[in-house]
Amino acid sequence: MHLHPRHDRILAELRIHGSLLVTDFAARENVSAMTVRRDLTELADRGLLRRVHGGAVTVETDPTGGMVSRPVPRTVADDGRALYTLGLIVPDPGYYYPNIVGGVVERTTALGGRVVLRVSGYDADHERQQIESLIAGGVDGLLVTTTVADAYRTFERLEAAPMPVIAVERAVAEAPVGYTLESVRSDHDAGAATAVRHLAGLGHRRIGVATFDTPTTGQLFSGHRRTVRHLGLADDAPVEIIDDTSGIARQTGAFLDRCRATGTTAVLVHSDHYALDFVATAMDLGVSIPGDLSVVAYDDEVAKLAAVPLTAVAPPKHDVGRFAATACFERISAAGQRPFAQRHITLAPTLTVRDSSAPPR
Secondary structure (H helix, E strand, O other): OOOOHHHHHHHHHHHHHOEEEHHHHHHHHOOOHHHHHHHHHHHHHOOOOEEEOOEEEOEEEOOOOOEEEOOOOOOOOOEOOEOOEEEEEEOOOOOOHHHHHHHHHHHHHHOOOEEEEEEOOOOHHHHHHHHHHHHHOOOOEEEEOOOOOOHHHHHHHHHOOOOOEEEEOOOOOOOOOOOOOEEEEEOHHHHHHHHHHHHHHOOOOOEEEEEOOOOOHHHHHHHHHHHHHHHOOOOOOOEEEOOOOOOHHHHHHHHHHHHHHHOOOEEEEEOHHHHHHHHHHHHHOOOOOOOOOEEEEEOOOOHHHOOOOOEEEEOOHHHHHHHHHHHHHHHHHOOOOOOOOOOEEEEOOEEEOOOOOOOOO
């Protein structure tokens, strides 16, 4: 059901407060009371609220099938126009995460809340300090992308947090610690599979992988390996982790030598930053892109800016943020109600075809 953003905010206020006054809401929204009354009438006609004198209250279906009003316990304190506050912790304010932050802010704002952002800088101790600070500050929910190092200690703390917590872009469902948390993440396994299927569809039979060591790497390897097997492709193409602390050009050259030795004609490269260096090194060594080697980048942050614009897989970063914010809000607003199932949500990446992938020659 598609709703006007103002209607979303009306329902958000009802879910948290249980009631809404026309005059107060109109003043916060800077619209006329008549406009709000029309909104309430439309939502009441859809069965989404119950009109009362001066405003509206929530409705739910009673056991006999009738509609009854039920005030929702107030779970947060007002903060200006905000009905609730989400704490958001990400490792990096730049590459990859701005779109996630944007998605969180967009959805939280639409639901009447506000976001407090913290950046861990991939420092586990600093991350845990920020978690404690946000908890002490009284946020109503936490969205956390944990650091790679020492994540178990962080997950242990998050499991004990007194408010809803969503792990963002981290797999927790099968982890020894943190599996009781809910999560929203990109399905990087499926993203790698998408890249391999694209390249196989062009006729490539040996498809390698070159990647930095990141939280995404294991899923990329898994998706690549599974799809190579399912499609009956050759399994001797190089699949390697590049050490991004030193000698990247040298390692790339050695990787390209192994591509030539095995007859590998296509490669998936993660991340975009490395993909740009990879293509530049390959061209410096006389490797034609895509004539000698097709390349698909993973992340699609800057892939189109490479010397040869790169075909790329894009994780749905903005939607990850939106879904995470929605999931956390639903937990906040469900306080005191019958619990619902724990959720681990994965969202599929998309592929954009550019100049760097072509049939092998």
